[in-house]
Amino acid sequence: MPDTSSEAVKSDKDPDPQSRFPTAYTILFLLIILVAALSWIIPAGQYERRMNQEIGREVAVPGTYQTVESNPQGPVEVLLAPIGGFYNPESNMANAIDVALFVLLLGGFLGVVNATGSIDTGMRSAMRAMGGREIWMIPILMALFAIGGTTYGMAEETLAFYAILLPVALRAGFDAVTGVAIILIGAGIGVLGSTINPFATIIASNAASIPFTDGMILRFVLLIGGLAICVAYVMRYAARVKADSARSVVAGQWDAHKRHFLKDGEGGEGTTRLPARRRSFSSSSLQPSL
Numbered sequence: 001m002p003d004t005s006s007e008a009v010k011s012d013k014d015p016d017p018q019s020r021f022p023t024a025y026t027i028l029f030l031l032i033i034l035v036a037a038l039s040w041i042i043p044a045g046q047y048e049r050r051m052n053q054e055i056g057r058e059v060a061v062p063g064t065y066q067t068v069e070s071n072p073q074g075p076v077e078v079l080l081a082p083i084g085g086f087y088n089p090e091s092n093m094a095n096a097i098d099v100a101l102f103v104l105l106l107g108g109f110l111g112v113v114n115a116t117g118s119i120d121t122g123m124r125s126a127m128r129a130m131g132g133r134e135i136w137m138i139p140i141l142m143a144l145f146a147i148g149g150t151t152y153g154m155a156e157e158t159l160a161f162y163a164i165l166l167p168v169a170l171r172a173g174f175d176a177v178t179g180v181a182i183i184l185i186g187a188g189i190g191v192l193g194s195t196i197n198p199f200a201t202i203i204a205s206n207a208a209s210i211p212f213t214d215g216m217i218l219r220f221v222l223l224i225g226g227l228a229i230c231v232a233y234v235m236r237y238a239a240r241v242k243a244d245s246a247r248s249v250v251a252g253q254w255d256a257h258k259r260h261f262l263k264d265g266e267g268g269e270g271t272t273r274l275p276a277r278r279r280s281f282s283s284s285s286l287q288p289s290l
Helices: 006-012 024-038 075-086 097-115 118-130 134-152 156-171 176-192 198-207 216-243 251-261 276-289
Strands: 049-052 057-060
Touching: 024 075, 118 134, 134 156, 134 176, 134 216, 156 176, 156 251, 176 216, 176 251
Parallel strands: none
Antiparallel strands: 049 057
């Protein structure tokens, strides 16, 4: 008879990594409180600002910084800070609401697709088609994210893609860090080498009154060279992890990641042979006989 004591069950399961960390909302709210507290300590100051017709916004005037009267933030301002981050009620100007809505819409779309089982089916089909060549999905995906980063500054917009790529990386035999690196480093190197990014390169070029094409060759060198180095590093790390899972930087959380991101709690090369629905049905049908 198997040991069903609470001690055995507890030792058989690794702790969920989410249970040991505060949520993202908690961290953000604590940061808001910290910044509000610093507003009572750090002296306030500002630059004079003038309208720049070329970029259509006000810019700071160099050499005009001066100390002004402090405006300490209290509990009411702390509570209203998240709302002001999306839409400033004083100036009637939108702040980060466009990025937030984009992430919400993309996340909702992925949620619907995931509920239909399309993502899981596509994952298994891709893994089966690659047939042991999963390592080559790293340069392909990193290049796609780098293109997004260099063309329109794709950074916050990648949040919804983590839910897709982390299960893919785990099923390929890699760890969660590999999936995160594909997105984070791929998009990051693209933004670093912003060739035609309108939110960075073009605005900065307009502010400096120079054509945004100046320095384009150097930006391409930075983009391509940096991407090649990053791809080689991630591929080397992923190959080492697939050969020996103990070399993963999150080796102690491997099983917890599989339970969280994979429906069947398994990963690696052997998981693409049996569809998820059939495996789930077989497990449930054997449950009463245990």
